[in-house]
Amino acid sequence: MSIALDARIVRTRQALRQAMIDLAAESPLETITVRAIAARAGVGYATFFRHYVDKEALLADVADMLTGAFLQQVRPLLRQKDRRGAARELCAFVEANLPIHQALIAGGSGETVRAGMLRQTLETVGRARSSPSHEPLDELLLFHLTSAILNLLAWWLRNLDRVDADTMAEIIERTVLTPVGAIRRQPPGGFGETTE
Incomplete structure:
Protein backbone atom coordinates (compact mmCIF):
# COMPACT_ATOMS: atom_id res chain seq x y z
CA MET A 1 0.00 0.00 0.00
CA SER A 2 2.80 2.40 0.92
CA ILE A 3 4.62 1.86 -2.40
CA ALA A 4 1.42 2.47 -4.38
CA LEU A 5 0.75 5.63 -2.36
CA ASP A 6 4.33 6.85 -2.91
CA ALA A 7 4.03 6.21 -6.66
CA ARG A 8 0.76 8.15 -6.74
CA ILE A 9 2.37 11.08 -4.89
CA VAL A 10 5.26 11.10 -7.38
CA ARG A 11 2.85 10.98 -10.36
CA THR A 12 0.69 13.79 -8.93
CA ARG A 13 3.71 16.02 -8.27
CA GLN A 14 5.03 15.33 -11.78
CA ALA A 15 1.63 16.21 -13.23
CA LEU A 16 1.47 19.45 -11.22
CA ARG A 17 5.01 20.47 -12.26
CA GLN A 18 4.27 19.71 -15.91
CA ALA A 19 1.00 21.64 -15.71
CA MET A 20 2.90 24.67 -14.36
CA ILE A 21 5.47 24.38 -17.17
CA ASP A 22 2.74 24.04 -19.82
CA LEU A 23 0.68 26.93 -18.45
CA ALA A 24 3.76 29.16 -18.28
CA ALA A 25 4.10 28.67 -22.05
CA GLU A 26 0.58 30.00 -22.51
CA SER A 27 0.07 32.75 -19.93
CA PRO A 28 1.99 35.23 -17.78
CA LEU A 29 2.99 33.68 -14.48
CA GLU A 30 0.96 36.08 -12.35
CA THR A 31 -2.28 35.13 -14.17
CA ILE A 32 -1.90 31.38 -13.59
CA THR A 33 -4.10 30.21 -10.74
CA VAL A 34 -3.91 27.15 -8.53
CA ARG A 35 -7.29 26.12 -9.92
CA ALA A 36 -5.92 26.23 -13.49
CA ILE A 37 -2.82 24.26 -12.48
CA ALA A 38 -4.91 21.57 -10.78
CA ALA A 39 -7.29 21.34 -13.75
CA ARG A 40 -4.40 21.03 -16.23
CA ALA A 41 -2.78 18.35 -14.05
CA GLY A 42 -6.06 16.43 -13.86
CA VAL A 43 -6.26 16.60 -10.06
CA GLY A 44 -8.71 18.15 -7.67
CA TYR A 45 -8.21 21.67 -6.32
CA ALA A 46 -7.78 20.38 -2.76
CA THR A 47 -5.24 17.80 -3.98
CA PHE A 48 -2.94 20.64 -5.03
CA PHE A 49 -2.72 21.77 -1.39
CA ARG A 50 -1.84 18.27 -0.20
CA HIS A 51 1.37 18.67 -2.20
CA TYR A 52 2.16 22.40 -2.17
CA VAL A 53 1.18 25.23 0.16
Whole structure:
Protein backbone atom coordinates (compact mmCIF):
# COMPACT_ATOMS: atom_id res chain seq x y z
CA MET A 1 0.00 0.00 0.00
CA SER A 2 2.80 2.40 0.92
CA ILE A 3 4.62 1.86 -2.40
CA ALA A 4 1.42 2.47 -4.38
CA LEU A 5 0.75 5.63 -2.36
CA ASP A 6 4.33 6.85 -2.91
CA ALA A 7 4.03 6.21 -6.66
CA ARG A 8 0.76 8.15 -6.74
CA ILE A 9 2.37 11.08 -4.89
CA VAL A 10 5.26 11.10 -7.38
CA ARG A 11 2.85 10.98 -10.36
CA THR A 12 0.69 13.79 -8.93
CA ARG A 13 3.71 16.02 -8.27
CA GLN A 14 5.03 15.33 -11.78
CA ALA A 15 1.63 16.21 -13.23
CA LEU A 16 1.47 19.45 -11.22
CA ARG A 17 5.01 20.47 -12.26
CA GLN A 18 4.27 19.71 -15.91
CA ALA A 19 1.00 21.64 -15.71
CA MET A 20 2.90 24.67 -14.36
CA ILE A 21 5.47 24.38 -17.17
CA ASP A 22 2.74 24.04 -19.82
CA LEU A 23 0.68 26.93 -18.45
CA ALA A 24 3.76 29.16 -18.28
CA ALA A 25 4.10 28.67 -22.05
CA GLU A 26 0.58 30.00 -22.51
CA SER A 27 0.07 32.75 -19.93
CA PRO A 28 1.99 35.23 -17.78
CA LEU A 29 2.99 33.68 -14.48
CA GLU A 30 0.96 36.08 -12.35
CA THR A 31 -2.28 35.13 -14.17
CA ILE A 32 -1.90 31.38 -13.59
CA THR A 33 -4.10 30.21 -10.74
CA VAL A 34 -3.91 27.15 -8.53
CA ARG A 35 -7.29 26.12 -9.92
CA ALA A 36 -5.92 26.23 -13.49
CA ILE A 37 -2.82 24.26 -12.48
CA ALA A 38 -4.91 21.57 -10.78
CA ALA A 39 -7.29 21.34 -13.75
CA ARG A 40 -4.40 21.03 -16.23
CA ALA A 41 -2.78 18.35 -14.05
CA GLY A 42 -6.06 16.43 -13.86
CA VAL A 43 -6.26 16.60 -10.06
CA GLY A 44 -8.71 18.15 -7.67
CA TYR A 45 -8.21 21.67 -6.32
CA ALA A 46 -7.78 20.38 -2.76
CA THR A 47 -5.24 17.80 -3.98
CA PHE A 48 -2.94 20.64 -5.03
CA PHE A 49 -2.72 21.77 -1.39
CA ARG A 50 -1.84 18.27 -0.20
CA HIS A 51 1.37 18.67 -2.20
CA TYR A 52 2.16 22.40 -2.17
CA VAL A 53 1.18 25.23 0.16
CA ASP A 54 0.84 27.67 -2.74
CA LYS A 55 1.85 28.39 -6.34
CA GLU A 56 5.23 29.77 -5.23
CA ALA A 57 6.09 26.45 -3.56
CA LEU A 58 5.27 24.66 -6.82
CA LEU A 59 7.44 27.15 -8.73
CA ALA A 60 10.30 26.50 -6.32
CA ASP A 61 9.89 22.76 -6.93
CA VAL A 62 9.87 23.31 -10.71
CA ALA A 63 13.01 25.46 -10.43
CA ASP A 64 14.68 22.79 -8.31
CA MET A 65 13.70 20.06 -10.79
CA LEU A 66 15.05 22.07 -13.73
CA THR A 67 18.26 22.87 -11.86
CA GLY A 68 18.75 19.21 -10.98
CA ALA A 69 18.13 18.13 -14.58
CA PHE A 70 20.57 20.72 -15.87
CA LEU A 71 23.28 19.77 -13.35
CA GLN A 72 22.91 16.11 -14.34
CA GLN A 73 23.51 17.08 -17.97
CA VAL A 74 26.40 19.44 -17.37
CA ARG A 75 28.27 17.57 -14.60
CA PRO A 76 30.54 15.63 -17.02
CA LEU A 77 31.53 18.88 -18.76
CA LEU A 78 32.34 20.56 -15.45
CA ARG A 79 34.44 17.58 -14.38
CA GLN A 80 36.39 17.94 -17.63
CA LYS A 81 36.68 21.68 -16.93
CA ASP A 82 34.96 22.38 -20.26
CA ARG A 83 33.57 25.79 -19.29
CA ARG A 84 32.56 26.73 -22.84
CA GLY A 85 30.75 23.40 -23.25
CA ALA A 86 29.00 23.89 -19.90
CA ALA A 87 27.91 27.40 -20.89
CA ARG A 88 26.63 26.13 -24.24
CA GLU A 89 24.75 23.32 -22.52
CA LEU A 90 23.20 25.84 -20.11
CA CYS A 91 21.96 28.09 -22.92
CA ALA A 92 20.67 25.11 -24.91
CA PHE A 93 18.83 23.83 -21.82
CA VAL A 94 17.26 27.25 -21.22
CA GLU A 95 16.19 27.44 -24.89
CA ALA A 96 14.70 23.93 -24.77
CA ASN A 97 12.58 25.00 -21.77
CA LEU A 98 12.18 28.62 -22.83
CA PRO A 99 8.67 29.52 -21.59
CA ILE A 100 9.19 28.29 -18.03
CA HIS A 101 12.63 29.88 -17.82
CA GLN A 102 11.21 33.16 -19.09
CA ALA A 103 8.53 32.92 -16.41
CA LEU A 104 10.93 31.92 -13.63
CA ILE A 105 13.90 34.13 -14.42
CA ALA A 106 12.68 37.06 -16.49
CA GLY A 107 8.94 37.04 -15.84
CA GLY A 108 6.67 39.54 -14.19
CA SER A 109 7.28 38.13 -10.72
CA GLY A 110 10.93 38.79 -11.47
CA GLU A 111 12.90 39.42 -8.33
CA THR A 112 10.77 37.31 -5.98
CA VAL A 113 10.90 34.23 -8.21
CA ARG A 114 14.59 34.78 -9.04
CA ALA A 115 15.43 35.10 -5.34
CA GLY A 116 13.69 31.80 -4.70
CA MET A 117 15.39 30.25 -7.70
CA LEU A 118 18.78 31.50 -6.47
CA ARG A 119 18.14 29.88 -3.09
CA GLN A 120 17.00 26.63 -4.73
CA THR A 121 19.96 26.62 -7.11
CA LEU A 122 22.46 27.22 -4.30
CA GLU A 123 20.94 24.38 -2.28
CA THR A 124 20.88 22.02 -5.27
CA VAL A 125 24.44 22.84 -6.32
CA GLY A 126 25.58 22.57 -2.71
CA ARG A 127 24.03 19.10 -2.43
CA ALA A 128 25.57 18.07 -5.77
CA ARG A 129 29.13 18.87 -4.67
CA SER A 130 31.36 15.84 -4.29
CA SER A 131 32.55 17.10 -0.90
CA PRO A 132 31.01 19.85 1.24
CA SER A 133 33.03 23.01 1.63
CA HIS A 134 33.31 24.98 4.81
CA GLU A 135 35.47 27.71 3.30
CA PRO A 136 33.80 31.15 3.15
CA LEU A 137 35.44 31.85 -0.24
CA ASP A 138 33.90 28.69 -1.74
CA GLU A 139 30.45 29.72 -0.49
CA LEU A 140 30.93 33.25 -1.79
CA LEU A 141 32.12 32.03 -5.19
CA LEU A 142 29.11 29.69 -5.49
CA PHE A 143 26.77 32.56 -4.61
CA HIS A 144 28.50 34.86 -7.11
CA LEU A 145 28.55 32.22 -9.85
CA THR A 146 24.88 31.37 -9.41
CA SER A 147 23.56 34.92 -9.06
CA ALA A 148 25.72 36.24 -11.92
CA ILE A 149 24.52 33.50 -14.27
CA LEU A 150 20.88 34.05 -13.26
CA ASN A 151 21.25 37.80 -13.88
CA LEU A 152 22.86 37.21 -17.28
CA LEU A 153 20.12 34.73 -18.20
CA ALA A 154 17.42 37.21 -17.12
CA TRP A 155 18.97 39.84 -19.40
CA TRP A 156 19.28 37.35 -22.26
CA LEU A 157 15.68 36.14 -21.91
CA ARG A 158 14.54 39.75 -22.32
CA ASN A 159 16.83 40.24 -25.33
CA LEU A 160 16.55 36.98 -27.27
CA ASP A 161 16.12 38.89 -30.51
CA ARG A 162 19.52 40.58 -30.01
CA VAL A 163 21.74 37.77 -28.73
CA ASP A 164 21.78 34.13 -29.85
CA ALA A 165 22.52 31.15 -27.60
CA ASP A 166 26.12 30.69 -28.77
CA THR A 167 26.97 34.33 -28.08
CA MET A 168 25.29 34.15 -24.68
CA ALA A 169 27.24 31.00 -23.84
CA GLU A 170 30.47 32.79 -24.70
CA ILE A 171 29.48 35.76 -22.53
CA ILE A 172 28.71 33.48 -19.57
CA GLU A 173 31.95 31.56 -20.04
CA ARG A 174 34.15 34.65 -20.39
CA THR A 175 32.55 36.86 -17.74
CA VAL A 176 31.64 34.31 -15.06
CA LEU A 177 32.93 30.76 -15.45
CA THR A 178 36.54 31.52 -16.42
CA PRO A 179 37.10 34.28 -13.81
CA VAL A 180 35.58 32.14 -11.04
CA GLY A 181 37.73 29.21 -12.18
CA ALA A 182 40.82 31.41 -11.99
CA ILE A 183 39.97 32.52 -8.45
CA ARG A 184 39.42 28.92 -7.35
CA ARG A 185 42.91 28.03 -8.62
CA GLN A 186 44.50 30.68 -6.39
CA PRO A 187 46.72 29.18 -3.68
CA PRO A 188 45.30 29.39 -0.13
CA GLY A 189 45.72 32.93 1.11
CA GLY A 190 46.51 34.10 -2.43
CA PHE A 191 43.19 35.79 -3.11
CA GLY A 192 43.52 39.53 -3.13
CA GLU A 193 47.29 39.55 -3.14
CA THR A 194 49.09 41.34 -5.93
CA THR A 195 52.31 40.25 -7.53
CA GLU A 196 54.59 43.15 -8.34
